[in-house]
Amino acid sequence: MVSAEKLGTEIRQGQIARAALELIAHQGLKKMSIAGVARRVGLVPSALYRHFENKEEMLDSVLDLIREMLLRNVELVSQETADPLERLKRLLFRHIQLIRENRGIPRIVFSEDVYAGHPERKTKVFESIKAYLHQVEKIVHQGQVEAQIRRDLDPGTISIMFLGLIQPAAILWHLSDGHFDVTKHAEKAYRIFCGAITP
Amino acid sequence: MVSAEKLGTEIRQGQIARAALELIAHQGLKKMSIAGVARRVGLVPSALYRHFENKEEMLDSVLDLIREMLLRNVELVSQETADPLERLKRLLFRHIQLIRENRGIPRIVFSEDVYAGHPERKTKVFESIKAYLHQVEKIVHQGQVEAQIRRDLDPGTISIMFLGLIQPAAILWHLSDGHFDVTKHAEKAYRIFCGAITP
DNA sequence: TGTACATCAGTGAACGCGCGTTCACTGATGTAC
C-alpha cells in the first residue's frame, strides 16, 4: 500500500474525531472500530496511535467535538438576531439540523457503553448539556426581561422543555429512516410551546 | 459446578429477556454479553442456546418485552380513571417510573447497534412507539371530544410533545446519576403543557 | 546552496484477549407399557 500523506497531529486529531462521529452516526458505536475510523481517514489502523494514546482518548475528543458543535449553534443564533423568541426558534431549527447531520450525537449521549467504567466522561457530557441548557436559559431570561416570555415560569424548566420539542421527533425521524417530517412537527410544536410561554 | 434447576423454555426465555434488559440498563449494550446474561439467570453461557437460537433472537425478545411494558402502562391508567387529562398525567408519571426502573429502554431505542444489519428490528421498534403514541392520541382525542383539550390542536403533535416532557428530563436524570429531580420537572412541565392544550 | 541528521507520521505483521457459538455428554423428568 502506498503511504498516505503526512499531516500534522492536530489536523489528524480533528479528522479522526469527525470520522469517528460520522461512523457512530452511520453504523453505531459497535462499528466504531479503529479499523473503520482509519479507513475513513485514509490511514492504516496502527497509524491512529500516532495521534491518540488509545481508543478511549479518541472517544473523549469526540465528546469535545459534540460540545463545541452544540455551543457554536447558540453563538450563531445570537449573532443572527437579538430577539429572544426569534433566537429560540432559530436555535430549534439549527439543533434539528445538527442532529440530522450528526445522528451520532443522541446515540452517544444515551449510550452507557461510552460511560461504563468512565464516570468522568458521564460528568463531561452532563456538563456540556448543562452548558447548552444554561445558554438557552439565558435567552429565556432575556425574553422575560423584555416581557416577551411569562415571568412566572422557571427558565430552567422551559429550557428543558425546549429540548423536548426536538428529541422525540428526532427519534421518530431516525426510526422511520427519515420519513417522519421533523421540521413540520417542530413548527407545530413550537407554536404550541410559544403559546404556552408567552403572556 | 452444580447444575442449575431445570425449568421450562418459556420461563427461561422470560428470565433471559428480563436479565438482558437489566444488564443493558446497568452496564450498557456492550456489556450485554451471553456470559453476563447467563450469570444473571444463574446458568452457564452455553445453556442459553437451549432457549434461543442466538444472541440476535435474545435481543428480539427484549424488544417485545419493551413493547409490552409500554402498552401495559396505557392499559393500567385507562383502568384507573376515565378522565382524559388525568389519564395523561398518570401515564406521564408511570412512564417516568418505567424508565427509571428500566434505563435500558431509551438506550436500546437510540442505539444503532441494535439495528445495524437488522432493518426489520428498527421497523419493529418504530411500530412499538407508534402504537404507544397512537394510544396517547386516542386519549387526547377523547379529551377533545369532552372539550377538555383544544380542538384546534393536532393529537399527533400533542402526543409527541407528551413524550418530550419526559425524554430530556430522563437524560438529565441519567447523566446526573439520579441527582436531577425528574418528577419535580415533570410536574412543572406538565402544568405548562396542560396550560397550552386546554381551552 | 548543499549535506547530515533528528523528528515524526506513516506501514504491516503479529499478539492476545473477549466473546459468541458448537458439540458431546449428563442426568433429571415425564410417559408408555
Place this chain on the structure above:
DNA sequence: TGTACATCAGTGAACGCGCGTTCACTGATGTAC
C-alpha cells in the same frame, strides 16, 4: 406400582473471529551547520 425409554434443560471444553494494541521499520520533512 415399577421399569425402560425418550426428551430436553443443563454442563464445560474447545473453536475461531474480530478487534485493540504493540513494535520494528520506512521515508518524507524541516533544520543545523
